[in-house]
Amino acid sequence: MQNIDTLIHGRWVIPVTQGDPVLNHHSIAIHDGRIVEILPTAEAGFRFNAQIENHCISHALIPGLINAHTHAAMSLFRGMADDLPLMDWLSNHIWPAETRWMSEEFVHDGTELAMAEMLRSGTTCFNDMYFFPDTTARLARKAGMRACVGLIVLDFPTIWAGNADEYIEKALQLRDQYRSDALIRTPFAPHAPYTVSDAPLEKLRMLSDEMDLPVHMHVHETAHEVDEAVKKSGLRPLQRLANLGLVSPNLLAVHMTQLNDDDIALLARTGAHVVHCPESNLKLASGYCPVQKLLDAGVNVALGTDGSASNNDLNMLGEMHTAALIGKCVAGNAAAINASQVLRMATLNGARALNLDTVTGSLEKNKFADIVAIDFSALEMQPVYHPVSHLVYSAGREQVTDVWVAGKHLLKDRALTTLDEQKILQKVRTWNEKIAE
C-alpha cells in the first residue's frame, strides 16, 4: 500500500491521450500535486492509501480545460456593447471605456470575477493578455490557478507603459519575478501586427528565442486587418511576422480567420500554433477559421474564449460546442472537428501551444493533477452512449462540479475554495453601477 494525498474515483476517466480512450470506472491517484497513477477503481483501494478520497460516481474526469486566449479583466465589460462591428465596438466603446476606467483595481476585480467564472466552468489554466499582468499573476497564484500572463507590448502609451521600450522592460522584470513559479508563466504578448512595429517585434523575437518564451498575438482577426496591411506594405501580416522570424513553434497566432493556402503551409512548415476563438469571431462577424484545413496540414490548434466583452462568457465547454458545430459547416463535412478533436483542442493542444504539455493538458502519470469532474447525472445529460460526445454537445458549465489544479481542490461541489464569491459579486456590483452611469 502506497500512502498518497488524494484518490479521485470517476465513472469515466477521459485522459486525452493516444487513441482517445474512455476508461470506465477508473481512479486517479495524486501525490504532491502530481498524478501518480490512473487505474481501475477496483484496484485503487488495494494499491493506495489516500488521505482524501473523492467519489465522482456519475462523473467524467477530464484534463483541466485550457483557455488559450482571453482578456480576463474585461469581464467587467461583459455585455456592455453588443451587436456592433469590430472597429465600431473597439473604437467607440471598448477603448473609450478602457481609457475611462482602467486601473490596477479594475484589473484586480475583473480578473477575480473571470477566474471564478473560469473555475466554475472547468478551466484550470488561462492565457491572458491585458494591462497590469503583475496583478493577474499575483491573483492567479493566490487562487491556485495556472496562468500564462501575457507581457503586453504596444507601440503607443497606455496606463501600463509609455513606449515599446518601457513595455519590454516591465515585461522582463515580470518574467524574472516568475521565472521559477510552478503555476505562472509569462509569454510575450505583443497586441497585433497593426499595433506593434518592426523594431519591438524584432527585439521580442530575439528575447523569445533566448528565453524560449511563447509569443501570444492577435493575427489575421479580420479581412480589414489583412487588406490594410497589404495596401500599406504589400505583405500579409503573417508574412511580415515570418520575415521578422516570429512565425515559429513559439508563436500563438490568435483568431486567424483569414487564411489562404500559403498562410496554412507557412504555419505548418514552421510549427506555429493557432488559437481558435470561434464565438468571438462569429459575434464580431470577423470570419471563420478553417480549423479542419489547419488540422489536416498538421497545425496545432488550441481553443480560447477571448474576453467576456466579445463572447460574452469564459465558458470553454460552450466554446468547444461552438467549435465543433461551426467547424463542420466551414469544412462542409459533418464528420469534421469531431468531439475528441475538440476536447483535445481545449486541453492538450492548448498545453502544447503554451509549451506546457509536459506539465498539464492530459491526465498522465507525472503531469500535474489539473482535473475537472463533469457530472452526467442531470437529465440534460441522459442517456449516455458516448461520454466524449456529451462533453461537447450536451454538457453545460453547470455540470462542472469539482476542479483540481496541481492536486489542490479549487472547486468543491461547485463552491470555490480559494476565491470569495460574495466578495467578488459585491465588488462587481460597484463597478457595474459606476460604469453603467
Added chain:
Amino acid sequence: MQNIDTLIHGRWVIPVTQGDPVLNHHSIAIHDGRIVEILPTAEAGFRFNAQIENHCISHALIPGLINAHTHAAMSLFRGMADDLPLMDWLSNHIWPAETRWMSEEFVHDGTELAMAEMLRSGTTCFNDMYFFPDTTARLARKAGMRACVGLIVLDFPTIWAGNADEYIEKALQLRDQYRSDALIRTPFAPHAPYTVSDAPLEKLRMLSDEMDLPVHMHVHETAHEVDEAVKKSGLRPLQRLANLGLVSPNLLAVHMTQLNDDDIALLARTGAHVVHCPESNLKLASGYCPVQKLLDAGVNVALGTDGSASNNDLNMLGEMHTAALIGKCVAGNAAAINASQVLRMATLNGARALNLDTVTGSLEKNKFADIVAIDFSALEMQPVYHPVSHLVYSAGREQVTDVWVAGKHLLKDRALTTLDEQKILQKVRTWNEKIAE
C-alpha cells in the same frame, strides 16, 4: 383592490412587444391563467390582492420560449451517433434505431424526458413532429405544457400508419379529439418534399385551408435534397410546394439552408414562415440559413432546436446564442441578428408561425401567462448593462428558475411540479442499457 390568482414580481420584465422595452421593477398580475396587467411593482400591491406572490428579485421575466421544431422523443437517442453526415446519420444510425426501438412506450418515455428538459430550460411550447402524436398530446396536456403535435404524413409505411391515406385519417381523428383543447394544437406535419408525394400534399393543402391548420415540414435542409429534386423534376422543392398551393401563411418551412433570391421572394410574397434550426444545421453540416436576408425581406423567422439526436439538447437559450452568433457571420455584419431579434425569434415569431400569437409569445394583457424567470444573480451573469444581451450571450439553461404555462407553476425553483424527474431518469436508464447493447 382586485382579487387575483398570482403576482410575479420581476427585477425586469421583458415583454417582447413593440419597441422592445425592458421594464425595470415590474410585476405581472395573473388570473384564470391569463395576464391581467403588467405594472410597476411599486403599484402592484395597491392594485391587486393575489393568492400567491412570487418574488423574482434578481430575475428577468420573459415570455415562455417556443421551440418551433423538434422531435421530442428522440431525446432517447441523444448522442447515439455524432460527427456523421446527414444521410449516413439517417440511413445507417437513426432510421435503423427507429425501426428497432420505435413503440408507443419509446415515445412516451422519450417525450417525458424531452418535456422535462424543455421546461428546465425555459421552453413552454413545442412544435413536435414524430410517431405516436396521440401519446405526445396526452403527455403534454397532463404535464401542463403547450404543444403543437404534428400530424405526421409520409408516403411509406411506419409503425404509425401503412400509407398516406391512413396517416391522414389518423391525423383527422387526432385533430378532432383536440380541436378545442386549451394547450394542444395539431398542425399537419408532412415529413419533407422528398418523402411525401403530390397527391397527399394536395389533400393536406385542402384540409389545411379548410381547417386553418399550419403545415410543418422540413424543406431545403440540404443542398443534396434540392439538387436531387431539380435533377428529377426540374423544380426546386419550395417551388413544387408553391405549385401545390402549400406555400402560404400556413406553412412552417423548417431548416431552409438552401435559399436563393427567388426562394426568399416567394416566402416573403406568400407570408410563409421559416423555422431556423442553427445547431442542427451546423452539426450536420447542412449549411447556413440566411436569416438576416429573410428578416430584411419581411419573412417571419422562428427558432427550433430540432431533435436531441442532432443537437444534442433541447435548450432554446443555447439555440438563441448560436442563432445570434452564426447569423452575424453569415450576414457579414456584427450588427445583424441582434439580441432583441433573437429573443423575438424564440418567442413571438414562433407563436406567429404556429398561429398562436393571440394566445402566447409575448407578455401582454389577455394573453396566457406563459412566463419564464431567468436569474441574473450568478457571477456568470454579472455585471448587467443590457438584460436582453445577457439572455442571448451569457445566460445558460441553469439560470432558468421558474416556468409558468397558462399561469400554472410548472417549474418552481428548478423543481418540476407536474413531471416526476426521478421516475423519468429511471426509465431513461433502462432505455439507455437496451439501446447501447
